[in-house]
Amino acid sequence: MERRYFEQRKGRVEIIPMIDIMLFLLVFFIMITIQMIPDKGLNLQLPASSQAKMLPHPHYTINIEKDGTVTVKGRHYTLAGLRQMLASDKDPSKTQITIAADKAVPFQDFIHVMDACQKAGVSDIGIAAKPR
Template sequence: MLPHRRPRKKGRVEIIPMIDVMLFLLVFFIMITLQMITDKGLKLHLPTSSTAKTLPHPHFVINIQKDGNVTVKGKEMSPAQLESFLAADGDVGHTQVTIAADKGVPFQKFVHVMDTCQKAGVTQIGIATKTS
């Protein structure tokens, strides 16, 4: 007598777990892409320059508004807060910073921000301008 075999079940593709995985991957890549977008900064009236060059994307854009307030990544900072923020970046020697100052900002305020960057150890400092 031959052993009785069960009927073989056909495999089926479950679509629900596949949709879950695809949505998870989509959300993951969107979050990573959003972190890669550089800080555009605030709308400032930048000074013009005839010899302006395009720089690579900096790690941080430091905005100096017309009233003298310093803003980085949407947060207003004092010079001491800015220095500790930049120093906490890790490898400060390779941190790239661009200073975007409104053309109505007194030059002394610009120099204070530049000094603060240098005190934190940042050596790669760019200045944002518009081409004329």
């Protein structure tokens, strides 16, 4: 007579922990990809510069259209609304912005936007231009 102290079972693959790990990896890669997507601006005719350099990705890209409309992340702002939005940021002195103005925009409109940024406390301001 044969005695068995331990029951022998076949090994099996548990699928539920594998699904959990795959979903975790999927969420991780989605979050990383969202951070890598640049802020899409408007299709503007930027002025050209022979000294244009690549800047680090700013927190905000402020677009000024031909008619003087100020747009940030798809929303239109007045100058007062822009100043309030930038001032409500965590720390405006560390906020990086880039101003992208169409080359047909009057320089005075550009200066008004720059003044609104400085009144909000933003000091790190870049100007978008396309390289020659």
